[in-house]
Amino acid sequence: MRVGLDVGGTKTEAVALSPRGEIIGRVRRPTGWGSDAVIQSILAAVAELAETVGFAASDIETVGIGIPGVVEPDTGQVLHAVNLGVESLDIPGRLVGELAARVRVANDVKAATIGAASLRGEAGSMAYLNLGTGVAAGIILGGDLWHGAHGTAGEVGHISVDPNGRLCGCGQRGCIEALCGGGPVARAWGRPGAFPIRDIFDAADAGDAQARELRDGLARAAAAAVRVLVLTADVEVVVLGGGLTALGERLEREIVESLRREGEGSAFLTSLRLCERIEMLPAGSPAAALGAALIGADRRTSATGGHDTEERAALRG
Template identity: 55%
Template sequence: MRLGIDIGGTKTAAVAIGDDGALGGEVRMPTGFGAEAVVETALCTVERMTLIVGVEASAISSIGIGIPGAVDAATGRVAHAVNLGLEGLDLGRRLADRLGVEVRVENDVKAAALGAHHLLGIADGIAAHSMAYLNLGTGVAAGIVLGGRLHRGGHGVAGEIGHVPLDPAGARCACGQRGCLETVASGSAIARQWPTADPLPARGLFAAAAADDGRAMEVRERFLTGVAAAVRLLVLTTDVDVVVIGGGLAALGDPLLAGTRRILNGWAADSAFLASLDLASRVRVIPLGFPAAAVGAALVGEHAWPKS
């Protein structure tokens, strides 16, 4: 049994994966804040999972952790994760010492890319193909799988497309640049442009746009254009076969997918080059509720994914 744990800013999710690749159990619980609380959250998660699946911790063949922030996958050290109050935590080593099982740690978006790739293999039988996982949440980032390998790049920043500037005169990004992709194609971008009391601003925006609110339609179109630009960027730079949209905004579902494809098809109508790439057919939205980061973390934990 392989165990994958996704430690998020507010909640932690875990799954167990059997030898056949099927999910065997699932745990969700709140995430503690600070180094000691995060370690205890992970340990508690493992304890609950062993109770659910009916095995001892020693029966777990490997454990993988997906966590936001800057992660050294080779050592399991989390350099910093602001939303969790972490700075220089040797998470992998500390958990391995307590559990007696090897623990691997990976950035959560990269782990989710492996989880989405695994899902494609089960659902569509195309696991050998290349794929990009486009994470749309408060920010924008991507995880890239090429030839079955998780691609990190020379300094571990491959996929940080949220900070590619699109408009030098655009809004200032948290990274210090202007007009980054993240300033138009993220949850924070929607919240900035569409102030609302709705706890899910994106949902409120799409509902208002569907009701023919002119301002909402304008903001929605700007957002969808940014998402389409992200898809185009990923395909043009990595030539992946599939771009899977995930993250919190993936809950928008069919309206997000249809809108993104509409923009891509519009561009293709004006460009024979883009038409030849058939970008719209490459885009998918991850199924609602699929624990991509936890599943991917389980795969990282078993060394099933050589690193590049």
């Protein structure tokens, strides 16, 4: 049995794959806060999955875990998973004695990229653009995840598209992430709420000027990320996922509208057919947990992630 987990800031999702790679079971539990609670959440999700599907812990061959934060490629050590209250956590080490299976850990965007590519079922080129608290992409070229030379492949969130734009946590101005990351946009909005981006969209619909500006900026920056991915890596498709895509069609419409508006002034951009090259993961897509399961089962060592460093993650803000 191959198991995959997506450990998110609020919930942990686990899937079990059949030998043919089909998802035969799926459970979802809240994620605890801090290293010990994260480990407990993982174990509880695996136990619930085993009970639901009806297999024993000893039937599990591999476990793959996708998690937000920097994952050291060699050790699987997780660093700076700030949304989980984790500064440093050796997940494989902590699971020794608890799970007999081989455990591998990967960055959640990389896991979701591999999962989204598997769900699409095509071997060509694709980018997965994660619009969450932060913004980053994973790139599939020739059917494989492109890791890059130093772990920054797909870090489009920190490309500046406006020298006079909002200050980013990374120290630059006008970064794509500063304009369309859920975290920075919520801070710019400055009002409390469980899902501030939805509040912004609601207020924008109701005519609030600040909300309209934030919503338009968010859509423009997400559209810019799509253009960067197509004009640099020339991927066939950009799949949108991440927390912000809980807004579904409301978000997609704004991004498509922004792509179209920019295209109006540029026949070159129009010729790229960008509006037709974006897809959004459906709400509740198991892409990240599926991708984690596939990474867990992958025998190649390169699947755990790039070569990002502790320092860089801290600096990216």
